[in-house]
Amino acid sequence: MTRLRLVASTATGPNLAELGPVAPERLPPGRHGLPAHLVRTHQRQRLLEAAATALSEQGYGRLTAARVTELAGVSSRTFYQHFEDLWACLLAAYETEAALLCAHLENACGAFPEGDRPARARAGIGAAIDFLANEPAVARLLSAEPPPQVTALAAARRDLAKRLGTRLRAVLEPGGATPLPGLERRLIGAAMALVAARAASGDPQRLRELEPELSELLLASL
Amino acid sequence: MSADAVPAREATASKDSGLSDAEVRQGAMEGTLIAVGEAGYREASVRAILEHSGGHRAQFYKHFESKEDCFAQAYAAWADRLCVDLLEAAASAPGWEAGVRAALIELFRFVAGRPAIARALFVEVQIAGEPALSRHEAAAERAAAALDSARAEIEPEREPPEATGIFVVGGIESCICEALTAGDPARVWDTLPELMHLAAGSYFGKEAAEAAFEEASALLHRDRAELTGAAR
Numbered sequence: 001m002t003r004l005r006l007v008a009s010t011a012t013g014p015n016l017a018e019l020g021p022v023a024p025e026r027l028p029p030g031r032h033g034l035p036a037h038l039v040r041t042h043q044r045q046r047l048l049e050a051a052a053t054a055l056s057e058q059g060y061g062r063l064t065a066a067r068v069t070e071l072a073g074v075s076s077r078t079f080y081q082h083f084e085d086l087w088a089c090l091l092a093a094y095e096t097e098a099a100l101l102c103a104h105l106e107n108a109c110g111a112f113p114e115g116d117r118p119a120r121a122r123a124g125i126g127a128a129i130d131f132l133a134n135e136p137a138v139a140r141l142l143s144a145e146p147p148p149q150v151t152a153l154a155a156a157r158r159d160l161a162k163r164l165g166t167r168l169r170a171v172l173e174p175g176g177a178t179p180l181p182g183l184e185r186r187l188i189g190a191a192m193a194l195v196a197a198r199a200a201s202g203d204p205q206r207l208r209e210l211e212p213e214l215s216e217l218l219l220a221s222l
Numbered sequence: 223m224s225a226d227a228v229p230a231r232e233a234t235a236s237k238d239s240g241l242s243d244a245e246v247r248q249g250a251m252e253g254t255l256i257a258v259g260e261a262g263y264r265e266a267s268v269r270a271i272l273e274h275s276g277g278h279r280a281q282f283y284k285h286f287e288s289k290e291d292c293f294a295q296a297y298a299a300w301a302d303r304l305c306v307d308l309l310e311a312a313a314s315a316p317g318w319e320a321g322v323r324a325a326l327i328e329l330f331r332f333v334a335g336r337p338a339i340a341r342a343l344f345v346e347v348q349i350a351g352e353p354a355l356s357r358h359e360a361a362a363e364r365a366a367a368a369l370d371s372a373r374a375e376i377e378p379e380r381e382p383p384e385a386t387g388i389f390v391v392g393g394i395e396s397c398i399c400e401a402l403t404a405g406d407p408a409r410v411w412d413t414l415p416e417l418m419h420l421a422a423g424s425y426f427g428k429e430a431a432e433a434a435f436e437e438a439s440a441l442l443h444r445d446r447a448e449l450t451g452a453a454r
Binding site: 058059060061062144145146147148149154182183186187189190191192193194196197200210212213214216217220 | 262263264265290345348349350351352355359362382383384385386388389390391392393395396397399400402403413416417419420423424427428
């Protein structure tokens with residue numbers, strides 16, 4: 001299973017960092033003295049991680065809520081207290097990881113001056129690949145095509161592609177215009193397909209090796 | 223491409239339906255792709271497949287272990303045939319760029335003409351996973367290798383990255399998936415200039431990309447009705 005991320009506090013939930021160092025597995029049963037809201041946050045976090053891990057194990061075709069609960073070490077009842085169904089859990093995991101990926105990329109780009117666009121672009125691509133290679137299950141979650149019938153999840157993937165495309169365009173062209181409107185969508189689509197194929201192999205090194213090639217390919221035709 | 227374009231492995235007669243084993247097998251494979259393309263991989267059942275193929279459950283299980291098995295076999299047969307059609311289209315055109323354009327036109331005709339099967343081959347295979355996904359990867363590698371013939375025209379010091387072929391194939395597939403999941407397969411035609419830009423730019427750089435874009439735009443503007451009207 002992927003490591004537990006202690007994500008920053010959001011408007012809707014407490015900060016898991018309040019728990020101090022925690023193991024990425026279920027909390028000990030019985031009295032542990034932790035406030036109920038923190039236990040609940042910890043459970044939710046484990047479910048989100050388990051969703052990504054279960055997806056990398058089973059793929060969308062065989063994915064079940066039972067496997068997610070098993071990996072998270074929670075009961076079925078607890079699962080449904082947090083999420084309406086399997087797809088709601090996947091969607092929450094997707095949105096959480098997509099936000100983290102974008103933040104990671106933004107930070108890396110921001111380390112270089114505005115005028116040094118190639119360096120900013122390469123730093124962003126490198127940071128994104130590093131993020132994905134550190135978490136192959138997350139790489140699979142973010143890059144693989146979800147079932148189109150699960151419209152919210154498909155929309156979340158489109159939204160991530162759009163955000164990455166907008167970022168690519170902004171880095172490459174200060175005015176936000178590329179020589180060809182929509183080209184960045186094609187480039188990001190190609191990059192996501194490439195990442196999905198490498199992530200499906202389950203070998204993080206193969207993902208990591210993509211970095212220089214992807215930088216060259218994303219910048220070649222612009 | 224039609225159902226009977228898929229090569230048969232068996233030709234003995236089935237006692238149950240009067241159809242040959244090869245016909246039953248091919249019908250079930252096409253039925254599986256249509257059912258999966260229409261309902262989605264997770265939702266498509268053997269019953270739904272039989273509604274398309276017209277056979278009996280016993281006949282289905284005589285040829286296939288499961289829906290997964292049938293889908294993987296159908297995938298291999300249809301992807302192989304589609305690859306052959308695309309490579310033939312490319313080979314019939316003069317030069318790399320014209321070959322890529324001809325292959326894309328052939329591909330778009332297939333997508334617009336057989337959207338349910340295209341959806342199974344390009345979208346639902348990602349949901350199905352193994353063993354069909356390995357066959358998808360093999361087909362993508364084959365297409366990438368064909369695109370890589372561009373390297374013969376590039377000086378060694380300007381060679382593009384090793385992953386270029388798969389990158390371009392991924393871009394083409396993402397366009398097709400976008401049009402199919404939007405329920406508007408004919409939309410793929412609009413992406414012809416952009417995809418030519420992506421392919422030529424990835425191998426030959428910006429100037430070649432712009433020239434390929436302009437040429438494809440002009441072709442689409444001039445001959446769109448003829449190109450799309452030929453959809454099967």
